[in-house]
Amino acid sequence: MSAAERQTEAREGGVAIRAEGLTVSYGPKIIQRDLNFSVRRGDVFVIMGGSGCGKSSLMRVLMGLLPPGAGRVLYGGEDFWAAASARRAEIMRRVGVLFQSGALWSSRTLAENVTLPLEYYTALPPRARRSIASLKLAQVGLAGFEDYYPSEISGGMKKRAGLARALALDPEIVFFDEPSAGLDPLSAAQLDELILELRDSMGMTVIMVTHELPSIFAVADDAVFLDAKLRTLTAQGSPRELLRRGPAEVARFLRRGKGAEDETTEDAGGDAPDGVRAKRAPGAAI
Ligand SMILES: Nc1ncnc2c1ncn2[C@@H]1O[C@H](COP(=O)(O)OP(=O)(O)O)[C@@H](O)[C@H]1O
Numbered sequence: 001m002s003a004a005e006r007q008t009e010a011r012e013g014g015v016a017i018r019a020e021g022l023t024v025s026y027g028p029k030i031i032q033r034d035l036n037f038s039v040r041r042g043d044v045f046v047i048m049g050g051s052g053c054g055k056s057s058l059m060r061v062l063m064g065l066l067p068p069g070a071g072r073v074l075y076g077g078e079d080f081w082a083a084a085s086a087r088r089a090e091i092m093r094r095v096g097v098l099f100q101s102g103a104l105w106s107s108r109t110l111a112e113n114v115t116l117p118l119e120y121y122t123a124l125p126p127r128a129r130r131s132i133a134s135l136k137l138a139q140v141g142l143a144g145f146e147d148y149y150p151s152e153i154s155g156g157m158k159k160r161a162g163l164a165r166a167l168a169l170d171p172e173i174v175f176f177d178e179p180s181a182g183l184d185p186l187s188a189a190q191l192d193e194l195i196l197e198l199r200d201s202m203g204m205t206v207i208m209v210t211h212e213l214p215s216i217f218a219v220a221d222d223a224v225f226l227d228a229k230l231r232t233l234t235a236q237g238s239p240r241e242l243l244r245r246g247p248a249e250v251a252r253f254l255r256r257g258k259g260a261e262d263e264t265t266e267d268a269g270g271d272a273p274d275g276v277r278a279k280r281a282p283g284a285a286i
């Protein structure tokens, strides 16, 4: 490693991913523009915003599935999309993904689902892969369910099996797109707790999309709000800070329904030292 690279490494040490001037687009169709934010290592970082504003598309750019229209995605200071494809694959090897549906293979058992990434990325013999699958299933509360098929388990268990598969390669960063979609409130709360436990025990950075207010307040250390009309990021901060001091649009988003109202009365005790970084789009009245 060169001296310059070492300096960059030290500077970026606390940052897992940084977006710089990022535009998310499909051909000429711009979904979000000029996104600038950092995801701190070890944080649960939530991407918020109304339906269709581009949360999933931004995730695709961050996780290497959709090239950006402009700007950069830095992984530990390294420009991901400027890297050669072999290097990009190496970086993505440290990333786990749980897709919205859990996306398990229905013709494979849970253990076989969890071993898929191990078959693809490692030279481990089948017995070792099977042991890792059992371990990962146990970590998500599915010990003993190795030989079940997805159709034989509940929705919440499917999500947890998907989570076990996302964790198979011990990722440093995991992406979750609406992990609790379709779950009853109790299963959703259990999934939130599990995500926090795994973050604490494995030291992962978690980037997730969710619009469930209880989830947002339960898990997010930091969050960004993508505005659908302005097509850019209008605020970053912890949800509690954003609720108290964020732009009106964001506070409204966080206050819809019940539950969030309790949050305004309790917990006034500054849990976010760096506070809210409200961002104003050029010429926008927010
Ligand atoms: N593959 C695609 N090609 C073109 N447009 C797309 C594609 N996927 C999503 N979009 C559009 O991008 C916008 C944002 O979609 P999405 O990222 O799924 O939003 P969200 O996850 O916030 O609901 C929508 O207008 C959607 O129609």
Ligand SMILES: [Mg+2]
Pocket: 055, 056, 057, 177, 209
């Ligand atoms: Mg989406």
